[in-house]
Structures are given as C-alpha cells and as structure tokens.
Amino acid sequence: MVNDSSISDRRSFLKAAGVAGLAGLAGCTGGSEGGSEGTDAGTESSGSDGEGGTQWKMGTSGPDTATHASGVAMSQVVSEKSDEISMSAQTTGGTAANPRLISQGDIDVAQSTGWAVQRANTGAAPYGEPVGKTMTQVLPFMTLEYYLVKRDAEELSDIETVSDIPTDGSISMAFGQRGGTNYFAGLDGFRLSGIDNPTEKYDIQSMGWSEQGSALSDGRLDIAIVYGVSREVLTGWAQEVDATTEVDLVEWEFDESDVSESGMPYTYLETPADLWEQDLRLDSIPSLAVGYETVFPADISEELGYQFTKIVFENIEAVRDASSVLSRAGKEFAAEFLLASEDAPVHPGAEKYLKEEDLWSEDLTTLEQYQS
Numbered sequence: 199m200v201n202d203s204s205i206s207d208r209r210s211f212l213k214a215a216g217v218a219g220l221a222g223l224a225g226c227t228g229g230s231e232g233g234s235e236g237t238d239a240g241t242e243s244s245g246s247d248g249e250g251g252t253q254w255k256m257g258t259s260g261p262d263t264a265t266h267a268s269g270v271a272m273s274q275v276v277s278e279k280s281d282e283i284s285m286s287a288q289t290t291g292g293t294a295a296n297p298r299l300i301s302q303g304d305i306d307v308a309q310s311t312g313w314a315v316q317r318a319n320t321g322a323a324p325y326g327e328p329v330g331k332t333m334t335q336v337l338p339f340m341t342l343e344y345y346l347v348k349r350d351a352e353e354l355s356d357i358e359t360v361s362d363i364p365t366d367g368s369i370s371m372a373f374g375q376r377g378g379t380n381y382f383a384g385l386d387g388f389r390l391s392g393i394d395n396p397t398e399k400y401d402i403q404s405m406g407w408s409e410q411g412s413a414l415s416d417g418r419l420d421i422a423i424v425y426g427v428s429r430e431v432l433t434g435w436a437q438e439v440d441a442t443t444e445v446d447l448v449e450w451e452f453d454e455s456d457v458s459e460s461g462m463p464y465t466y467l468e469t470p471a472d473l474w475e476q477d478l479r480l481d482s483i484p485s486l487a488v489g490y491e492t493v494f495p496a497d498i499s500e501e502l503g504y505q506f507t508k509i510v511f512e513n514i515e516a517v518r519d520a521s522s523v524l525s526r527a528g529k530e531f532a533a534e535f536l537l538a539s540e541d542a543p544v545h546p547g548a549e550k551y552l553k554e555e556d557l558w559s560e561d562l563t564t565l566e567q568y569q570s
Contacts, residue, residue, distance in 0.1 A: 251280075251281065251282035251283060251284065252282055252283050252284070252502060253283075253284045253285075253286075254273075254283060254284070254285045254286075254306040254307050255285075255286055255288050255305045255306050255307075256269045256272070256273050256285055256286065256287045256288065256305065256306070256307050256308060256309065256492075257269075257288055257289075257290040257295075257296040257299055257300070257304075257305035257307070257308035257309065257310075258270070258287050258288065258289055258290065258308070258309045259289065259290070259292050259293055259309065260289055260292075261289055264340065264427070264520075264521035264523050264524060265293060265309045265490060266287065266289060266309075267520040267521040267524070268309060268339050268340075268517055268520055268521065268524055268527070269287040269309045270287040270520065271516050271517045271519070271520035272285070272287075272492065272510050272517060273285035273286055273287045274516070275509060275510060275513045275516050275517070276506055276509050276510065279509045279512075279513065280505055280506075280509055282502065282505065283502060283505065283506065288305060290304075290305065290308075292378075293308075293309060293310045293311050293314060293379070293490065294310070294311075294314050294324060294377075294378065294379060296308035296309070296310045296314070296493065297310060297314050297315065297318035297325075297329050297333045297493065298318070298325065298329045300329075300331060300333070300493070300495050301318075301329040301330040301331040301495070302330075306495075306498075307336075307492065307493065307494050307495075307498070308492070308493050309339075309490065309491070309492055309493070310333075310490075310491065310492075310493040311379060311463075311488050311489060311490050311491065311493075312335055312338070312463055312488070312489045312491060312535070312536065312537030312539070312542055313379055313382075313463040313464070313488045313489075313537070314333070314379075314493070315333040315334065315335055315463075315493055315537070315541075315542040316463040316537060316539050316541045316542040317463065318333045319332060319333055319541050319542065320541050323382065324377050324382075331495040331496065331497065332495065332496035332543070332565075332568070332569075333493050333494075333495060333496070333542075334493065334494050334495070334496050334542075334543050334544060334545035334548075334565055335491055335493065335536050335537060335542055335543070335544045335545065335548070336491060336492040336493060336494050336503065336506070336507060336544075336545050336547070336548045337491055337492040337506075337507060337510060337511075337532050337548060338489040338490065338491035338531065338532045338534075338535035338536060339490060339491060339492070339517065339524055339527040339531070339532070340427055340428045340489075340490045340523060340524060340526070340527065341427070341428050341429070341465070341467065341487045341488065341489050341490065341535055342379075342425045342426070342427060342487065342488050342490065343425055343426045343427075343429060343467050343469045343483075343485035343486070343487045344380060344383040344384065344387065344423055344424075344425045344485060344486045344487070344488070345387075345423070345424060345425075345447070345448075345450065345469065345483050345484070345485045345486070346360065346371075346384075346387070346421055346422070346423055346424070346447070346448040346449075346450070347414075347421070347422060347424055347439075347445040347446065347447060347448060347478070348420055348421045348422075348445060348446055348447075348448050349414055349417065349419075349420055349421075349443065349444070349445060350444035350445055350446045351417075351420075354369075354420055354421075357369075357421075357448055358447075358448070358449060359391075359448065359449045359450075359451050360387070360388055360391045360393060360448060360449070360450060360451055361391065361392070361393065361451055362448075363400065363421065363448070365399040365400065367400075367401050369400065369401065369420045369421060370401050370403060370418070370419050370420045370421070371384075371400055371401060371402050371403065371419070371420065371421040371422065372402065372403045372404070372405040372410045372413065372419055372421075372422050372423070373385070373402060373422075373423040374404075374405065374406070374407060374410065374423060375404050375405065375406060376404040379488055380423055380425065381404075383423070383464065383486050383488065384396075384402070384423045385397065385402075386462055386464065386486065387450050387452075387486050390450065390451075390452040390456050390457060390460060390462070390486070391450050391451035391452050392451060403419070405419070407433070407435045408435050410422050410435070411435045411436070411438055411439045411443075414439055414443050414445065415439065415442050415443040421448055424436045424439070425485075426469050426473055426485075427523045428523055428524075428525075428526050429467065429469055429470060429473075430473075430523065430525070430526070431473060431522075431523060432473050432474065440474050440475050440476060441475070444476065445476065445478075446478060446479065447471075447478040447479055447480060447483060449480075449483075449484065450484050450485075450486065452466075452484070453466070453484070454466040457486070458538075461539070463488070463537055463539060463542065464486045464487060464488060465486075465487040465488075465489060465535060465537070466484070466485070466486070466487070467485045467487040468482035468483065468484060468485070469482060469483040469484075469485045470482055470483075471483050487535075489535035489536070489537060491532070491535070491536075492506075492510075494506075494545045494547075496543070496545070496565055496569075498545065498547075499547075500545075500546035500547045500550060501547065502547065503545045503546060503547020503548060503550075504546075504547035504548075504550045504551055505547070506547065507547055507548045507551040508551055511528065511529045511532075511551070514527060514528050514529075529551075529552070529555055529557060530557065532552075532557075533552055533555075533557035533558070533559065536559075536562055538559070538561040538562055538563070539563065540563050540567075540568065541563075541568070542563065543563045543564060543565040543567065543568035543569075544562050544563065544564060544565070545565065546564070546565050546566075549562075549564055549565075
C-alpha cells in the first residue's frame with residue numbers, strides 16, 4: 199500500500215529542490231531513453247580474480263540519473279564490506295544497452311530492468327536475437343509507471359480512453375524516443391487495451407522528453423506518455439508540464455489480470471493521481487510499470503550473488519541516501535517487483551537470500567527452471 203503521508207512529504211521536498219534537479223531521475227539511458235547501445239565502458243579487463251578477489255565493473259546510465267547513483271552506492275558498499283568483491287560503477291549507453299554490454303564483456307554486472315532481462319533472453323525488440331549470455335534478475339530498486347495524458351482542449355474532450363482516439367491520423371502522439379522502454383511500453387499498452395498494430399493506426403512521433411513536454415504546451419502534440427517513479431514523484435519534465443499546461447488522463451483499458459496473463463515484461467500498478475497538482479479525474483491511475491534492478495549474467499556464482507545481495511540489503515540506507523527517489527528500496531520492495539516471467543530467471547544468490555528472508559514467491563522463475 200502507498201503511504202499517502204510519506205508521498206506528500208516526499209513530493210513537497212522534491213518540489214522544493216526544483217524541477218531541473220529531477221529531469222534525469224529515471225536513468226533509462228545516458229542520453230535518450232533506452233535505445234542506444236553506445237558505451238563509455240572502456241576496454242580494461244573486468245571480472246578478474248586479482249589481488250583483493252573478484253573485480254566487477256557495474257554498468258549504469260548517465261551520471262545525473264538515479265540509476266547511476268544507485269550503482270555507485272551499491273559498488274561502494276560492496277567494495278567496503280566484502281573481502282571478495284571489488285566494484286566500480288561505469289556509465290554506459292543505458293539500461294537497455296547493458297545486457298548486451300555484459301554479454302560482450304565490456305561490463306560484468308549492470309543496473310537495468312526486468313523488461314530488458316526478458317527481452318535480452320528471448321531476442322525480442324530491441325535486441326533482435328538473444329544477447330549470448332543468460333541474464334538474471336537480482337535486486338529491484340525502483341519502478342517507472344507509464345500512462346497517457348492529453349492536452350485539455352475542446353477538440354480532444356471526447357477522448358477519455360485509448361479506444362476513443364481516432365485512427366484517421368488527426369491525433370498526434372509521442373511515447374518518448376523510439377527504441378526505448380517507454381516506446382515499447384506505449385505500444386504494448388495499446389495492445390493490452392485490445393488495439394493491435396498501433397503504429398499502423400496512429401500518428402506516433404519520436405521525441406525527447408523535454409521536446410515532448412514543450413510540444414504538449416504549445417499544441418503541436420495531442421497525447422503523450424508520461425511516467426512517475428516508484429509511485430512517489432513525477433519526473434522533472436512532467437512536473438514542468440503540470441505547472442505550465444492543462445492536461446487530462448487518457449485511460450488504458452486493461453486491468454491487473456490482463457497484464458499478469460499477457461506474458462509481457464510489465465507489472466500493473468495504480469499510480470496516485472495526486473502526484474499531479476491538476477485534477478486528472480481519477481484518484482489512482484492504472485499504469486504499466488517496469489522494474490529497474492541490478493542484473494547479473496547467469497555465470498556469476500551463487501556464492502558471489504548471495505554475498506552481493508546480502509551486503510546491499512544490510513546496508514540499504516546508503517542506497518536510499520544516494521537519490522531521493524530510492525527511498526523505498528529494500529528487500530520487501532525487491533521481492534515485490536521481481537518480474538514473474540519464465541524468460542527472466544532470478545539469480546541463485548538472490549533466490550537463496552530471499553528464501554532465507556521468507557520473501558520468495560513461487561511465481562518467480564529460478565535459473566535451474568529456466569535452464570531446464
């Protein structure tokens with residue numbers, strides 16, 4: 199359950215900190231969301247067993263993101279507390295790029311998403327084929343919750359749900375930039391709502407987040423995908439839209455069972471509507487959520503995976519202190535947002551720890567089950 203008091207307090211603090219400081223909260227990529235496969239990872243060898251034991255390079259997103267902040271915090275804590283693991287955080291092309299970078303040996307572990315684990319293992323877009331190494335889930339630390347808003351204009355007044363959107367090309371939409379998690383979430387939201395082939399039926403443009411916000415404000419864009427973080431705050435560009443442009447909700451037409459039975463790598467969440475200063479008609483907004491988490495290749499041993507998981511959870515305050523949107527990170531949050539998918543196994547080390555803490559769910563897939 200969401201603690202309304204803590205949300206209100208957190209939002210007040212974040213707004214006092216200013217919109218600009220929240221612009222890169224999510225950390226989907228170092229630049230655009232999720233699509234790039236570029237990297238600054240360098241060419242030094244990693245995963246080696248030299249003096250001090252195993253050395254890991256953790257891939258993250260851009261330096262101003264919560265994803266990077268969490269990676270830095272986890273790396274520092276593990277390096278300080280472990281006699282066997284030494285870690286450093288490395289910015290890359292982003293969370294969607296990181297599974298491929300692990301497989302190529304450019305990094306050893308990464309901050310990525312359950313969404314990327316499932317798609318990297320199956321070869322679904324944007325990967326095209328399995329990345330080469332089996333990716334496993336370890337430790338979720340935040341979520342992004344995607345939904346749609348429209349300009350509050352008379353000509354759009356009849357559009358309350360996605361099935362109300364005309365298919366004659368008269369309505370312009372944007373789901374961020376093509377190739378990122380956000381873009382696929384937008385398309386999949388339509389499919390889950392019973393609308394197939396959305397790219398053939400609608401004018402869906404590719405825009406950066408700040409451009410998407412300004413296009414809504416000046417009327418060049420009718421409908422846009424937006425997202426909150428861990429059901430606690432809007433990102434900075436969405437806060438700017440909230441402050442400058444009258445908008446209203448365009449509802450998805452799916453429920454929790456539709457998402458859970460779809461086999462798609464998402465979680466259904468109800469996002470508090472009072473994250474917006476404006477009235478969006480509903481008290482809570484049906485959203486398509488993606489869990490952001492630490493990802494390991496399957497060839498990392500159970501012992502090291504367990505040690506990493508245990509150390510991070512025993513020192514979780516250091517991770518929470520790294521970014522204001524990581525305040526809910528912890529073992530209960532991680533257990534809740536591990537993706538239940540037969541194509542997204544949980545690393546044996548994380549499985550062992552969660553079972554010890556009585557937090558394991560039989561809906562999750564073990565690596566042994568996946569491999570067999």
